[in-house]
Amino acid sequence: GTIRHFNNNVSNLKNFVVHDYKDILQCAIPCFKGLLPPKLDTFILDLIFLFACWHAYAKLQLHTESSLSVFTCLTSQLGLLMQKFKQEVNPLDTHEIQKEHDARACCEINASKKKGTTIKYVGQAVAKGKISTAKLTKKFSLLTYKYHAMGDYLAMIHAFGTTDSYSTQLL
16 A cells, blocks of 8 residues: 555544555554653554554454454553553643644634624734633543444454445435
């Protein structure tokens, strides 16, 4: 497979498709190496590698008993590592990215418009004290569907076959 060109600012990407995720995983390790303090650096590199391995097994077009066994182990390891990741990153002071802040500001403006106020743009809302300019603190959470569903992949492969042999799209 070929690695396709992807956006320079991965954190601003939205509407990921599978090949974007795969390409980013394949290129991420050299980008992250040495970026964080040594203890966290090694941990993050291991996590990215494990995600890449898990993703490769999840998209295999043919599974054997041994590949399913490895996939089961990878899923368990990934679950444990994600719990450890949560413990490592939650003490860090992390905030929403600019895109999230801007989207929240627009939602707040739209909500105030529905209440009958005459705010037309973000600057006016900030000046009137209707929205905050501060970025919200963000904490990592494993309580999302995407993490919950990862544990179901193996059962779905047993029930329906490999992930390339069916679609969840409504017809």
